[in-house]
Amino acid sequence: MNMTQKRSLARVLLAFTLLGFLLINNQSFGQEQAAEAETEAAASSSGPIPTEPARITEGESLFNGNCKTCHKVHQKLVGPALANVYDRAPSIDWIVSFIQNSSKVIASGDTYAVNLYEEYNKTQMTAFPTFSRDQILSIMAYIKAETEAGPGGDDPKGDETNVTQTAGDSVPAAYLNAIMVGLIIVLVLILVVLVLITTILRKYLNQREDLDEDDEAIVNPTLDFDKLVKSKPVIFLVAFLFTAIAFKVVVNQLYAVGVQKGYAPKQPIAFSHKLHAGEYQIDCQYCHTGVRKSKSANIPSPNICMNCHSAVKTESPEIQKIYAAIENDRPIEWIRVHNLPDLAYFNHSQHVKVGEIECQTCHGAIEEMEVVQQHSLLTMGWCIDCHRKTDVNAKGNDYYTNLVELHEQESKGAMKVEDIGGLECSKCHY
Amino acid sequence: MKLYNNLKLASVLAIGVALTSCGAGGEDQGLEYAPNMYHSVPYEPLSQIVDETAGEAAEFLDPNTDDKHGEYYNSNPYNPSRMTMRVPPANSVPRKNAGYILPYRIPKDSLDYAARTLQNPLTEDKEALLAEGNVLYSRYCNHCHGPNGEGDGPVAGTEDKVVFAGIANLQGAAYQNITEGHIFHVISQGKGLMGAHGSQVSQEDRWKIAMYVKKLQNQ
Numbered sequence: 092m093n094m095t096q097k098r099s100l101a102r103v104l105l106a107f108t109l110l111g112f113l114l115i116n117n118q119s120f121g122q123e124q125a126a127e128a129e130t131e132a133a134a135s136s137s138g139p140i141p142t143e144p145a146r147i148t149e150g151e152s153l154f155n156g157n158c159k160t161c162h163k164v165h166q167k168l169v170g171p172a173l174a175n176v177y178d179r180a181p182s183i184d185w186i187v188s189f190i191q192n193s194s195k196v197i198a199s200g201d202t203y204a205v206n207l208y209e210e211y212n213k214t215q216m217t218a219f220p221t222f223s224r225d226q227i228l229s230i231m232a233y234i235k236a237e238t239e240a241g242p243g244g245d246d247p248k249g250d251e252t253n254v255t256q257t258a259g260d261s262v263p264a265a266y267l268n269a270i271m272v273g274l275i276i277v278l279v280l281i282l283v284v285l286v287l288i289t290t291i292l293r294k295y296l297n298q299r300e301d302l303d304e305d306d307e308a309i310v311n312p313t314l315d316f317d318k319l320v321k322s323k324p325v326i327f328l329v330a331f332l333f334t335a336i337a338f339k340v341v342v343n344q345l346y347a348v349g350v351q352k353g354y355a356p357k358q359p360i361a362f363s364h365k366l367h368a369g370e371y372q373i374d375c376q377y378c379h380t381g382v383r384k385s386k387s388a389n390i391p392s393p394n395i396c397m398n399c400h401s402a403v404k405t406e407s408p409e410i411q412k413i414y415a416a417i418e419n420d421r422p423i424e425w426i427r428v429h430n431l432p433d434l435a436y437f438n439h440s441q442h443v444k445v446g447e448i449e450c451q452t453c454h455g456a457i458e459e460m461e462v463v464q465q466h467s468l469l470t471m472g473w474c475i476d477c478h479r480k481t482d483v484n485a486k487g488n489d490y491y492t493n494l495v496e497l498h499e500q501e502s503k504g505a506m507k508v509e510d511i512g513g514l515e516c517s518k519c520h521y
Numbered sequence: 522m523k524l525y526n527n528l529k530l531a532s533v534l535a536i537g538v539a540l541t542s543c544g545a546g547g548e549d550q551g552l553e554y555a556p557n558m559y560h561s562v563p564y565e566p567l568s569q570i571v572d573e574t575a576g577e578a579a580e581f582l583d584p585n586t587d588d589k590h591g592e593y594y595n596s597n598p599y600n601p602s603r604m605t606m607r608v609p610p611a612n613s614v615p616r617k618n619a620g621y622i623l624p625y626r627i628p629k630d631s632l633d634y635a636a637r638t639l640q641n642p643l644t645e646d647k648e649a650l651l652a653e654g655n656v657l658y659s660r661y662c663n664h665c666h667g668p669n670g671e672g673d674g675p676v677a678g679t680e681d682k683v684v685f686a687g688i689a690n691l692q693g694a695a696y697q698n699i700t701e702g703h704i705f706h707v708i709s710q711g712k713g714l715m716g717a718h719g720s721q722v723s724q725e726d727r728w729k730i731a732m733y734v735k736k737l738q739n740q
Contacts, residue, residue: 157693160672161686169687169714214713219695347544349554354545371675371684374660380721387567398716399676403685422602427568430550432559465545 150233355464478513639702654733
């Protein structure tokens with residue numbers, strides 16, 4: 092009986108699943124038919140754009156490799172948003188010839204192309220002469236697929252990841268804060284309760300008459316504060332501490348005379364090294380071009396700023412100051428941060444090109460500074476210390492060959508800067 | 522006696538307070554020791570003292586001058602915008618050991634001509650040149666074009682937050698067949714959104730970068 096019941100149940104289940112399959116198949120079949128009908132309709136209006144998934148994926152990889160830096164499907168970037176481009180543009184043939192060589196189409200006087208060129212501030216689209224018509228059609232197929240997916244296609248995913256990320260980062264921190272605040276409140280409450288208990292107990296004990304003298308002393312302790320303060324050890328300790336601290340402050344401050352460590356003047360333009368050298372990882376030497384060639388590392392002239400800021404953040408009031416400087420042909424009066432006294436000579440190229448010393452060795456973590464400040468002491472002791480410790484970067488530099496040989500005859504250690512005259516007065520003072 | 526003690530205490534405190542203002546920090550450069558040895562008498566390229574009264578107290582060191590300004594004033598009001606660094610005269614050419622380096626003069630819009638005609642003058646020891654090209658590429662190109670030239674450096678931004686749109690993917694189909702001369706010309710004069718880098722990168726270095734970019738593309 093049991094067995095037959097199970098079997099009949101299984102049969103019913105099987106029947107249901109089969110039915111389900113059939114239904115789903117029917118539905119998807121219906122969708123396919125609809126899609127085909129749509130593509131036929133589209134084909135009649137905008138030409139033969141392929142719809143096979145293989146062509147779409149081919150188009151996607153071509154788009155990502157060649158187009159996406161200037162174009163998005165649903166958003167205007169350097170060039171126009173490409174959604175519906177196959178319906179907008181004069182013809183598929185026009186698109187093909189424009190992608191293969193846009194300047195030729197513009198030069199031919201084609202009105203649509205010329206208008207486009209004018210609309211985008213005469214930015215010329217890079218020519219792709221190697222693209223075949225088929226490849227361009229694949230890209231169109233990808234654009235069409237994306238157009239139909241709608242602009243929301245990518246965004247929710249991005250939002251979701253963002254949400255989960257922020258949740259992952261911030262929720263434990265918030266919990267931690269709440270826990271800490273709770274703990275503090277509990278501790279304060281305990282303290283209040285304890286104080287209350289002691290006062291009540293004291294009051295109660297004071298009301299009792301049968302306490303002897305010792306107990307009385309414990310209940311109402313009498314501490315002679317005045318006597319304690321005037322005792323010799325305390326006076327000595329206080330005097331000693333005061334003198335020691337005062338002495339240290341005086342000596343420290345005297346050593347700080349002439350030292351500008353920590354000097355961080357406000358610059359005429361709020362340029363952030365943290366953003367440029369830190370987040371965007373632009374090499375120091377991209378802007379400070381003199382550092383390998385001359386005494387000074389140099390402050391970049393505005394044309395170097397304009398390599399990016401002709402297109403980036405053009406609306407920012409700080410960037411507008413660069414434009415104003417260029418327009419009025421006036422220098423930007425940056426304030427020098429590292430003012431080595433004139434009595435000492437220092438040369439950047441010698442240290443950076445020959446010595447291969449990192450900028451950060453002397454200038455500190457510039458890539459983390461919103462406003463640049465002097466990181467090192469720039470005192471003579473500081474220079475000498477480094478010259479004593481640092482090995483000469485003699486590897487692959489013929490200039491040092493003889494010096495290294497001579498040095499090795501006399502000593503076994505590495506050749507330090509001091510061994511080749513790095514401590515001579517006249518090296519830096521003349 | 523008590524007054525005397527109080528005076529002692531007060532003087533120590535006063536010295537301490539006075540000395541705390543010696544160090545530098547923020548906008549304050551701090552106190553200087555022997556400032557007449559700190560400030561340059563000749564013009565300095567990147568800094569200048571425009572305050573005419575600066576160093577008036579030190580005038581007694583050189584009583585015979587009648588320049589009517591303080592000892593440390595080292596600005597030149599006769600130069601435009603008081604600039605002490607000046608643009609070299611028009612058409613002047615820097616000299617080097619090897620002779621003159623003539624400036625690169627093919628105009629920006631003649632990219633096709635440059636790409637067809639320019640030849641890389643650097644031919645010896647290609648391996649060493651490429652190694653230098655690698656260093657130069659990471660110094661001047663990496664932050665936009667990315668380590669492999671795919672236009673994905675940090676300045677390009679991310680998919681969600683584009684910072685600098687339109688950075689060329691050097692591995693893309695449009696750039697596969699470009700010549701070293703083409704790359705040299707684009708670095709020198711710029712193209713599209715890319716600025717001219719001729720003022721930052723020497724001609725020799727530009728050729729090394731061009732060689733390295735071709736190597737990247739053929740990898």
